[in-house]
Amino acid sequence: MPSLKQIRYFLSVADLGGFTPAAAGLFVAQPALSRQVALLEEELGFALFVREPRGVRLTPAGALYRERVLGVEQLLAGAAEESGQLAKGEAGVLRLLHSSSLPARSLLPAMQRFLAESPRARIDLDRIASETQISEVAAGRADLGIIRLPVLRRDPAVRLLDLPPERLWVALPPAHPLAGRDTLLLAELQDEAFVSAVHRERGGLARRVTELCLQRGFVPRTARIISRKTSMLDLVAAGLGIAVVPAGMTPSTPTGITFRPLADADAEAHSALLLPLQASPLAERFVGVVREMRGG
Numbered sequence: 001m002p003s004l005k006q007i008r009y010f011l012s013v014a015d016l017g018g019f020t021p022a023a024a025g026l027f028v029a030q031p032a033l034s035r036q037v038a039l040l041e042e043e044l045g046f047a048l049f050v051r052e053p054r055g056v057r058l059t060p061a062g063a064l065y066r067e068r069v070l071g072v073e074q075l076l077a078g079a080a081e082e083s084g085q086l087a088k089g090e091a092g093v094l095r096l097l098h099s100s101s102l103p104a105r106s107l108l109p110a111m112q113r114f115l116a117e118s119p120r121a122r123i124d125l126d127r128i129a130s131e132t133q134i135s136e137v138a139a140g141r142a143d144l145g146i147i148r149l150p151v152l153r154r155d156p157a158v159r160l161l162d163l164p165p166e167r168l169w170v171a172l173p174p175a176h177p178l179a180g181r182d183t184l185l186l187a188e189l190q191d192e193a194f195v196s197a198v199h200r201e202r203g204g205l206a207r208r209v210t211e212l213c214l215q216r217g218f219v220p221r222t223a224r225i226i227s228r229k230t231s232m233l234d235l236v237a238a239g240l241g242i243a244v245v246p247a248g249m250t251p252s253t254p255t256g257i258t259f260r261p262l263a264d265a266d267a268e269a270h271s272a273l274l275l276p277l278q279a280s281p282l283a284e285r286f287v288g289v290v291r292e293m294r295g296g
Contacts, residue, residue: 006040007069009033010048014066018055093122094282097137097145099130100229101205102271106248107146110290117289121282131202134158137274144283145274146290150203159275161287164294165268166246167261168209173239174256183263186244187216193223193241195232204228208269209244215266233257246271 012022013033023030041048048062058066094114098107104125111123128136131153133145138157147160170189172179178188190213196206197220206228213220223241226232232243237254246269250259273287 002040002043004072006036006043007072009036010040011066011070013037013049013056014058014062017057092120092280092282093124094144094280094286095124095126095142096286097126097128097133097142097274099133099146099148099204100127101148101246101249101269102146103230103249105251110286110293113293114286114289118282118285129202130204133274137276140276143276143280144286147272147274148204148208149270149272150207152201152203157277159277160272161275161291163271163273163290165270166248168212168244168267168269169247169250169259169261171233171236171243171245171250171253172258172260173236173242174258176242176258178260179258181260184260186212186262186264186267187218189213189220189242189244190216190218192221194220195223195226195235195241195243196228197222197226199228202228205246205269212264212267245269 016022023033046061047059049056130147130151134153134155136142137145138155170184198206198210236243237256
């Protein structure tokens with residue numbers, strides 16, 4: 001099969017009309033250039049040029065061959081450029097996962113900056129439970145996850161990079177007696193019905209809130225309808241109970257919910273970036289953006 005060098009030499013001779021100007025333009029010896037073109041003709045099985053005393057001209061077969069291979073160099077150069085951008089984290093598709101307590105809206109600033117800095121990159125975003133994200137990233141089905149801590153499952157094929165903690169807020173239904181307060185303490189929620197509950201096999205936000213309540217001597221009382229997703233805020237708006245959520249969940253809320261910050265010093269939610277041991281350049285670039293924007 002013809003080599004890229006042979007094709008480049010052929011195109012140069014064809015464009016410049018002779019071996020002498022082509023050799024000068026390519027900075028190669030004319031005999032070496034002539035030899036490569038001759039090998040190309042031998043490989044193809046037909047003559048590309050009619051050799052004349054004052055230069056060369058393309059044979060009909062040579063003219064057609066030139067037409068067909070003219071874009072090869074540009075194609076290969078483009079492929080090399082795109083591959084180089086991928087290797088530097090400037091192009092490609094980033095398969096990004098996030099948990100429901102880290103809503104897409106809270107990630108938009110980082111995603112927009114990432115895309116602005118990498119104009120040839122795209123993001124494939126999916127919402128998946130933190131525990132499930134671990135297996136997805138470990139198996140190579142996703143490049144990066146943003147998970148809510150704590151997680152019960154661990155995998156040696158992934159690593160966690162902690163992000164700065166978020167303050168916890170209380171989501172209250174309309175006209176709730178505590179809605180008039182500027183701040184609240186967790187202990188004051190002892191008699192309230194929580195619309196979230198700990199999943200037996202998962203960590204995450206509900207487990208963190210339960211741990212904080214247990215440290216204050218009470219088990220959160222579950223409401224008659226519960227949810228482990230962002231739909232729990234719809235339950236709060238309907239007056240079915242309260243929820244304790246991170247600050248990042250407060251902007252995307254149903255109408256009528258009142259949020260009040262928790263004054264407890266340890267009332268914080270923790271999250272982390274989840275990566276494989278050998279992360280892709282795209283994932284590493286996105287991690288850099290997130291950590292810089294969040295001060296982590």
